[in-house]
Amino acid sequence: MSVSLEEVERVAELASLELAEDEKPRMQRDLNAILEYVAQLNSLDTSAVEPLAQVSELLDAGSTADKGDGAALRVDETRPCLDRKVVMEEAPETNGAFFKVPKVIER
Amino acid sequence: MNVLVLRLANSRFPLGMTARKANARIMRDGMAELGVGTKDLVEKPATIASLREGIASGVISAVELAEQYYARIAAHNPLLNVYLSLTKEQALEQAAKVDAAAVKGEILGPLAGIPIGVKDVLTMQGAPSTAGSAILKGYEPPYDATSVAKLKAAGAVLLGKINCDEFAMGSSNENSAYGPVRNPVDTERVPGGSSGGSAAAVAANLAVATLGTDTGGSIRQPASFCGVVGVLPTYGRVSRYGLIAFASSLDRVGPFAGNVRDAAEVLQVIAGQDPKDATSSARPVPDYIGETEKDLDKLRIGVPEEYFGEGLDPEVRAAVESGIDSLRKAGCEIKKISLKHTQYAIPVYYLIATAEASANLARFDGVRYGHRSAKATNLASMYRLSREEGFGPEVKRRILLGTYALSAGYYDAYYKKAQQVRRILAEEFLTAFGEVDAIVTPTAPTAAFKLGEKTDDPLAMYLADIYTVTASLAGICGVTVPCGATSAGLPVGMQVLGAHFQESTAFRVARAVEAANAI
Numbered sequence: 001m002s003v004s005l006e007e008v009e010r011v012a013e014l015a016s017l018e019l020a021e022d023e024k025p026r027m028q029r030d031l032n033a034i035l036e037y038v039a040q041l042n043s044l045d046t047s048a049v050e051p052l053a054q055v056s057e058l059l060d061a062g063s064t065a066d067k068g069d070g071a072a073l074r075v076d077e078t079r080p081c082l083d084r085k086v087v088m089e090e091a092p093e094t095n096g097a098f099f100k101v102p103k104v105i106e107r
Numbered sequence: 108m109n110v111l112v113l114r115l116a117n118s119r120f121p122l123g124m125t126a127r128k129a130n131a132r133i134m135r136d137g138m139a140e141l142g143v144g145t146k147d148l149v150e151k152p153a154t155i156a157s158l159r160e161g162i163a164s165g166v167i168s169a170v171e172l173a174e175q176y177y178a179r180i181a182a183h184n185p186l187l188n189v190y191l192s193l194t195k196e197q198a199l200e201q202a203a204k205v206d207a208a209a210v211k212g213e214i215l216g217p218l219a220g221i222p223i224g225v226k227d228v229l230t231m232q233g234a235p236s237t238a239g240s241a242i243l244k245g246y247e248p249p250y251d252a253t254s255v256a257k258l259k260a261a262g263a264v265l266l267g268k269i270n271c272d273e274f275a276m277g278s279s280n281e282n283s284a285y286g287p288v289r290n291p292v293d294t295e296r297v298p299g300g301s302s303g304g305s306a307a308a309v310a311a312n313l314a315v316a317t318l319g320t321d322t323g324g325s326i327r328q329p330a331s332f333c334g335v336v337g338v339l340p341t342y343g344r345v346s347r348y349g350l351i352a353f354a355s356s357l358d359r360v361g362p363f364a365g366n367v368r369d370a371a372e373v374l375q376v377i378a379g380q381d382p383k384d385a386t387s388s389a390r391p392v393p394d395y396i397g398e399t400e401k402d403l404d405k406l407r408i409g410v411p412e413e414y415f416g417e418g419l420d421p422e423v424r425a426a427v428e429s430g431i432d433s434l435r436k437a438g439c440e441i442k443k444i445s446l447k448h449t450q451y452a453i454p455v456y457y458l459i460a461t462a463e464a465s466a467n468l469a470r471f472d473g474v475r476y477g478h479r480s481a482k483a484t485n486l487a488s489m490y491r492l493s494r495e496e497g498f499g500p501e502v503k504r505r506i507l508l509g510t511y512a513l514s515a516g517y518y519d520a521y522y523k524k525a526q527q528v529r530r531i532l533a534e535e536f537l538t539a540f541g542e543v544d545a546i547v548t549p550t551a552p553t554a555a556f557k558l559g560e561k562t563d564d565p566l567a568m569y570l571a572d573i574y575t576v577t578a579s580l581a582g583i584c585g586v587t588v589p590c591g592a593t594s595a596g597l598p599v600g601m602q603v604l605g606a607h608f609q610e611s612t613a614f615r616v617a618r619a620v621e622a623a624n625a626i
Contacts (some may be wrong), residue, residue: 055582
């Protein structure tokens with residue numbers, strides 16, 4: 001399986017990345033080298049193995065750590081959060097209450 | 108410079124270095140054409156206990172200590188490029204509070220007055236957090252990471268924010284948008300990465316201890332390259348709140364220090380459950396410092412053959428084997444073990460870490476914080492151009508790889524497959540820890556490499572993590588401790604791995620290696 005230039009462009013679009021023309025072949029080369037390397041995983045039969053997304057589920061039964069089943073989630077209640085003013089100060093453009101962005105729909 | 112600190116230090120030389128070796132190093136540094144001041148670049152920080160005692164008894168002023176550190180930073184940071192920003196005003200304010208409390212005879216926090224540096228991927232109020240990226244240039248987070256808040260509450264004097272690979276993606280610190288960090292031991296070499304600045308800061312005594320983060324080796328590998336102690340706590344042991352996320356199922360926050368006990372002192376403060384991080388563990392935090400003092404009894408130490416194969420530098424092997432020898436002499440039972448799927452760890456890691464990164468880094472879009480492109484004409488182009496202008500090549504490469512691995516048609520072949528093999532790797536460790544108390548390996552296959560040596564070959568760079576990524580995937584803990592040096596004087600670190608939440612055991616073993624190496 002090897003990645004074509006068109007696929008690099010498609011994936012860049014999915015990731016909302018604009019790639020310069022000279023970046024594309026370089027990324028293609030690097031992705032192919034890495035994918036060729038990871039292909040060694042195919043030599044392992046994993047048909048009977050459950051995927052592992054989070055290590056906390058592996059921990060022993062005596063643990064009170066979150067096992068990924070939601071049992072350790074906090075109560076869903078309103079609490080104070082960051083002040084809007086200090087958050088807005090870090091934004092490129094706001095009107096104080098909302099973030100401003102360029103036009104989404106062009107007429 | 109730094110007379111007070113030097114006088115208080117247990118030893119003037121880096122861990123494991125005799126006066127003879129240190130003199131040889133100073134001569135070598137002196138011969139290199141690196142300008143003034145290089146000869147005292149490497150300096151061992153005083154111990155936290157000695158500083159704490161000095162501050163509490165009034166022998167040292169915390170303000171004066173902080174000023175000395177800022178003077179040292181001013182002298183050496185231009186060459187080393189460790190600190191990206193300094194928080195002198197806040198630091199001196201905190202130090203003055205500590206001094207005032209000491210005068211009144213109040214009980215001081217465990218890190219009162221101790222100068223500590225923080226990796227720039229952790230948020231700290233009143234200071235920029237760039238994560239080494241241009242996309243966050245100038246960003247000042249309005250909140251403290253939990254680990255940072257805990258340091259402040261313990262009285263630590265936070266000196267500033269420390270350079271790292273962009274979004275913690277790299278093994279050499281060369282991916283920082285703000286320039287590479289140089290290794291204080293040999294300034295033509297990298298300090299390792301991604302927490303290269305945090306390791307270099309301790310090696311050059313630009314902080315007594317630092318915080319770093321480790322996703323695939325980013326604390327352990329630079330600790331090895333710079334000759335300091337670095338700790339990978341168990342996943343869930345230290346809150347990730349305020350850590351600018353790279354790969355959430357792998358990211359950890361941990362300390363660097365000049366010796367094992369000091370690393371335990373810092374972990375003691377930052378460990379514990381945090382309501383703001385649902386993956387943080389409710390398990391009680393043991394007395395790491397006390398545990399570190401315990402002797403080794405007859406601990407069973409596993410030596411996995413897969414970590415000593417092809418690609419391991421012979422000098423690194425010799426140093427690690429001498430460390431293993433010292434554990435044997437200390438009464439440990441050394442057992443050969445096999446972790447036979449180890450070779451699959453790098454592919455699994457680079458699929459899972461990049462997949463998670465592609466999701467985590469979607470938040471950098473020019474809307475709420477960070478860089479927004481001036482060239483954008485509509486919303487979609489604003490996203491694309493802001494990210495194009497803000498991200499460096501390695502970050503883009505990983506976002507693309509991660510997006511590819513998660514995309515329709517490839518998900519099962521790459522991402523799911525990697526998660527399946529992740530389980531195999533994790534269970535292999537669990538089985539091994541049924542037979543041994545700790546596992547020791549080299550931390551990295553080589554000592555520090557030269558700046559620019561691997562920058563054109565991403566795969567070669569990824570292989571620098573070959574001995575560290577498996578523990579990351581399994582969620583277990585580890586400590587890197589210096590165990591010797593190459594003939595060129597470059598430090599070599601041994602990785603001591605412990606089972607989940609067995610940091611105490613890893614500390615005990617690391618301390619024995621440290622003690623043997625100091626002779």
